[in-house]
Amino acid sequence: MSKSEKIQIPKILRNKWYLYMTEFFSGVSVMAVELGASRLLAPYFSSSQIVWTIIIGTIMIAMALGNIYGGKSADKNPNPDKLYARMLFAAVWIAAIPFVGKFVIGGIAALLVLTVNTNFLIWAAFITCMIVFVFPLFLLGTVTPSLVKYTVDSLDDSGKTVGTLGAFNTIGSIIGTFVPTFISIPTVGTAVTFLIFGGILLVIALIYFISAKKKAVKAVSAAAVFIVCCFVSPMLSFAFWESDLDYEGESVYNYLQVKDTPSATYLSTNVLFGVQSVYMKKGVLTGLYYDYAMAAPLMCDTDSDEKELLVLGMGTGTYAKQCTEYFGNIVAEGVEIDDKITDLAREYFDMSDDIKVTSYDGRAFLNVCDKKYDVIMVDAYQDITIPFQMSSVEFFRLVKNCLKENGVMVVNMNMRSKKADDINTALSDTISAVFDNVYTIDVRGSSNRELFASNNKNMLSALNENIKYIKQSDLAEIMYVVSDGLIPYESTGTVLTDDKAPVELLGMKVIDELIQSELSYYKKQIKENGFSALLE
Secondary structure, rough: OOHHOOOOOOHHHHHHHHHHHHHHHHHHHHHHHHHHHHHHHHHOOOOHHHHHHHHHHHHHHHHHHHHHHHHHHHHOOOOOHHHHHHHHHHHHHHHHHHHHHHHHHHHHHHHHHHHEEEEEHHEEEEEEHHHHHHHHHHHHHHHHHHHHHOOOOOOHHHHHHHHHHHHHHHHHHHHHHHHHHHHHHHHHHHHHHHHHHHHHHHHHHHHHHHOOOOOHHHHHHHHHHHHHHHHHHHHHOOOOOOOOOOOOEEOOOOOEEEEEEEEEEEEEEEOOOOOOOOEEEOOOOOOOOHHOOOHHHHEEEEEEOOOOEEEEEEOOHHHHHHHHHHHHOOOEEOOOOOOOHHHHHHHHOOOOOOOOOEOOOHHHHHHHHHHHHEEEEOOOOOOOOHHHHHHOOHHHHHHHEEEEEEEEEEEEEEEOOOOOOOOOHHHHHHHHOOOOOEEEEOOOOOEEEEEEEOOOHHHHHHHHHHHOOOOOOOHHHHHHHHHHEEEEOOEEEOOOOOOOOHHHHHHHHOOOOHHHHHHHHHHHHHHHOOOOEEEE
């Protein structure tokens, strides 16, 4: 008698609908974990195509290895206890990810910035995925080949049975794609999403062990650990080292963090890199790139009494508010894809209801826009995420079409580099292929660079003439800095297109450079005095 014949198959496995439900919820959980992985990594390493590629790649490797192992294991020892024990383990691991995973990500980031000189994002995302996500998905990869062993009664119906299993897995994957994105993550957050889908796996496995009256200790222990995870996982915030945040949450598009200080309020969509918006409570200039960008309205050579401003990437409205407050003749409106950011702007950043904000993608808005503006501000490039569709020559042609005859486009480029082949060079070259006059200036004390573009050859003379009429001394001072520092841009010939815009790779090079520049001092201290130097 073979080993497989000695094993008694529990009665519940004779019900093919239970097996199909096992396959279905396995598919649901795999995709939910994949999307959850993206949301867990995004606040630290961005949601760029590079990070997505690594997530998908490592998960597919895990699933493939799981398929191989599951098939061999089912042939060698088709005991269903092993399959459902693996599901128990996967359920508990997935439930622990929101808590343990954040410490792992923080530790990996801290280690890599001190040891890796290039491809920081690639290494950080890859190592994190290997440590945090590969093993539970490897276990889930064993489900399908194991279930085939229990569902195929004979060769006569093997094709139909395997096809039905595959269909249930695929349908589950579809649901596991939509539910986290549109329901669970925006509603209850990433941590609870992991708990929900880990809990589904736990229930499926517990049903098996309870009905089979086997391994009660293992099942109860897994359930107990899962319950502990239900309490601790949601408690740990993404920025768990921060104790004074006024708001931390998630939207369909972003991780969101609001921090309030006596002088200003800040919005961040990434816990490691930079600030995306700021509100100065005393009505003064920010000292950041927004101030430099205020030169754009002064460059417009127009006779109209009122100028119209459009901000693509409105954020919390810092630029629009400054322009309307310092220039009395400007009507501002914005486009912001994330309506949750707009809600935060009204609640925490004192953005007036009079400033119109359209919840839409910036490029899609321009595609249907039938209005002309004096100034268009492009501020949609986050610190480490640059949307390729808003960096191509086709996009900047749309911007140009929505500008008045002597209108000005101002672009905030926030990863300044010393290299000639960086992302800012590619963007500037692309803009130069659309506009006749392009000028740039580096913002003091930051990695930002502002670019001004227009077909009006008199844009600089208009700036210098209009500066004379500025009554606010702080604004006049910064406008003179801009006027003196503007440099005509000379293109190197690179043009980004909708077909080819490698913004992630170009941006990653700058990130490596910025990280190494910031950490050069600490690396020197460690090399000379060891890690104890950091504690001192």
